[in-house]
Amino acid sequence: MFRTHFTLEKAQTDLGYASKYRPFSKKEELQNKKDTAEQEVENLQKKLEAQQEKTDTKTKEVEVKEAEVQQLQEEGQRMETSLQTLMGEVELKWPLVSRQKFEEEQQREEAEKKVHILEETLQKKLQERDQTELNWTIIDEELKKAKSHLDSKDTKISQLQRHVDELLADNQSLRDVKQISEDVQKELAAIRKELQERDQTELNWTIADEDLKKAKSDLDSKDRELSQLQRHSQAGHFEGSDHSRSVEPPCPPPNTQTSDSGFNIEVNQHGKYIRLINSSTEDKDLGEWELQLQVNNNHPIMHRFDKSFNLRAGGFVTMWAAGYGCNYYNTDLKWKDLKSWSSGDSLKFSLYSHTGEIQYEHCVTFAEIF
Structure with missing residues (x-):
């Protein structure tokens, strides 16, 4: 209870500080404090309801015990009445029933013991009832204090709400x-x-x-x-x-040449360069491929392409002989073994893949120059 009161006072202090230095967050802080107070009130109400349920249970138990005590008292009275009746009969029949008197005396002692036990039990039940009444008194006081505290919180919440409304009216322009x-x-x-x-x-x-x-x-x-x-x-x-015009070679075309090979070769007559053209619509991977040239019946020469060489679709590569093509472009290569040839020489070109399979052959014969 004191902790809740302290929390509420701290909330008011924080609210005053916030209203002075943080005008944009007052409503939010006041709403948070209001929600916290309402939550505390709800928790106290739940606690009181739980305590009320426990108290009701204890009251019912006490009522049951009181009924049992009442039964025991009635039974004790009945036994005492029976004992008195028995004693009267014993007095009348004493000369004749001494043995019965002895037995009755024993029964009386036992009955007295039972009565003593019942009296002790009754005393305990009465003490428990007194303790229950005391607990009820304490709970009633706590309920009164809680109610008073709730009323105080409601009053403070109302004040805070009015203050929030005033702040909202003042901060509308902001x-x-x-x-x-x-x-x-x-x-x-x-x-x-x-x-x-x-x-x-x-x-x-x-x-x-x-x-x-x-x-x-x-x-x-x-x-x-x-x-x-x-x-x-x-x-x-x-x-x-x-230079002279190149004509189709008189040599017969090779059996391996196909119309869809995708390659063409352009030849300079005096051996300055040859140009390999990719006439297809797909890039050609010529990595480690070999281009072989045989002039007449001489021993053929060979040029091997780099492993990463790729000839794009519609592109070409020019291979220059030694001493020619000093200004190389990206499409130019140098073939050191390429030498010049004369008019009338027959040139046979063969292109092999990296597996050694022939991919393209072409023959060129240059006419005599007059």
């Missing part, structure tokens, strides 16, 4: 300001999110622009290389320069 601030914060958050998305879009556009510039640079480089090849091809055709 809540309006808080709501406006929250709305402004939401708008700022939306603006920040929009700016972040715009920055990310600009970054993506920048990356895409750089990729486009790089692709355009690569395309321009390819266009320059193609233009040089076309100029050299035209010069060789009309002026008799280093």
